[in-house]
Amino acid sequence: MDGRKTPLYDAHIKGQGKMVNFNGWQLPLEFEGIIKEHQRVRTLAGLFDVSHMGEIMVVGIGAETFMQRLVTADCAKMSDRQVTYSFLCHEQGGVIDDLLVYKFSSQRFLLVVNAVNIEKDLAWVKAKAPSDVAVWDASEGYAQLALQGPRSQEILAPLCTADLNALRPFWFVDQTMVAGRTALLSRTGYTGEDGFELYLAAIDALPVWEALLGQGGQHIAPIGLGARDTLRFEARLPLYGQELSESINPLEAGLGAFVKFNKGDFVGREALWRQKKAGLRRKLVELEMVGRGIARAHYEVYKEGRHIGFITTGSFAPTLQKNVALALVEVEHSSAGGMVEVSIRNSMVQARINEDIFYESVYRRKGKKGE
Structure with a gap:
């Protein structure tokens, strides 16, 4: 191998x-x-x-200012030793990668990126970096x-x-x-x-x-x-290349909370802001399969015979004991409780849009308890 x-x-x-x-x-x-x-x-x-994940260091006097323009998070509001989830977006608002940002100080950040995107991310970050910021691939270390x-x-x-x-x-x-x-x-x-x-x-x-x-x-x-x-x-956590991609942006994926529009300009802000104000055309929804079958990635989704979207991920969920899926569909067909059909091996299988079907993460459970 x-x-x-x-x-x-x-x-x-x-x-x-x-x-x-x-x-x-x-x-x-x-x-x-x-x-x-x-x-x-x-x-x-x-x-x-x-250990296959990538680590990119961003260091220098202008590191925080650079990070503010580079990612969707508000890095200036982060405390030292804080971690946040964020996105590298291109000018049209699509996602180059989703990542974790580790802030050591205003002059030192660690970006933890997806293995498949290390070279692409490194080239993007280096191309955007000003002269007072050093960027390097620390993954080998x-x-x-x-x-x-x-x-x-x-x-x-x-x-x-x-x-x-x-x-x-x-x-x-x-x-x-x-x-x-x-x-x-x-x-x-x-x-x-x-x-x-x-x-x-x-x-x-x-x-x-x-x-x-x-x-x-x-x-x-x-x-x-x-x-x-x-x-x-x-737990409804996204996977790059399925729920997020250069053609699927954070707003469509239901992750707008991680896009900090009020922090000032950043790469992709204008395009994402236009879409936010105009309204989304498509949206990621949670599906519970009603008929028999598992809806796999890229399977097509229909509403009364009309194509409305596609599956991003689908699987049997062991904790839930159900076949569930995530699908990117036209927003007018995204209401909770609505019925859709998924094309599975040339058969139309019914599924219900269910906003409460997925496993609730420990952080969401603690948040509800005020912990």
């Missing part, structure tokens, strides 16, 4: 991971089965190798692990020098120690559960991986790409 190897490749082989080529990387699709791994993360804890699930904190705490009770969601600590190794640690993730992401030197990935699995015992297991996708999808 061709493809780059992460520092944990041998550990995955030893753990009998089913390896696949994912965006040029050899990564485990599953270990003990996608549904079993999915349920483990929802109820206990799982450990992911996400990092391995990244994600520890996710309700037991994550109790597993990590004995191995970590940071005060995890004080580490709130979307904040990070730098230069902390995990299993005796230096790490950047953030309370972030891509599963809908509480958890942490660890950025380590490549040489430190294996000892930390083994320490976490050893500490967690029967409450933790390695998790592959398959469950990572079902977990994120079930």
Whole structure:
């Protein structure tokens, strides 16, 4: 099998991971089965190798001013050691990539980007950067692990020098120690559960991986790409290339809260503002399949025989025990409760637009409780 190897490749082989080529990387699709791994993360804890993700550094006197124009987030309002989800948009408002922005200070930022887009993102950011800002690809220097699930904190705490009770969601600590190794640690993730992401030197990935699995015992297991996708999808978290792309913008994807129009100008603002004021023509909706069948990505969606959109992601949702999907449809046919048809293998299968069907992430649950 061709493809780059992460520092944990041998550990995955030893753990009998089913390896696949994912965006040029050899990564485990599953270990003990996608549904079993999915349920483990929802109820206990799982450990992911996400070392294929990209890391881009933005450093210099003008870094914050540059970031304000580069991404949709308001980086000036971010505190040091804060993380935010954001977008790189082109001038027409489409998404070049979605990413996490880590702010060390007004002069130092880390951008964590999708593996498939590292080269594209790096070229875009470098082309936009002023002379007082340095931009470089730091990906080779990092391995990244994600520890996710309700037991994550109790597993990590004995191995970590940071005060995890004080580490709130979307904040990070730098230069902390995990299993005796230096790490950047953030309370972030891509599963809908509480958890942490660890950025380590490549040489430190294996000892930390083994320490976490050893500490967690029967409450933790390695998790592959398959469950990572079902977990994120079930929690309605977007995947670049499906819910977001250069032709699907954040407003259409229902992610307008992450586009800060009031911060001043940024790349794509004018186009997105025009669309916001004029009204959307299409919208991402949540579908619950009524008929038998799973609506896969790119399947066409119809309303009374008329084509109105397409599926972006569809799957059986293990926690919900339902076949569900996300679809980009014409806004006039996006009302909750409405019935549509999905073309599945030359048959029209009914689905209902249901705004409350997807899994509610831990952060949304805490927000409702005022925590």
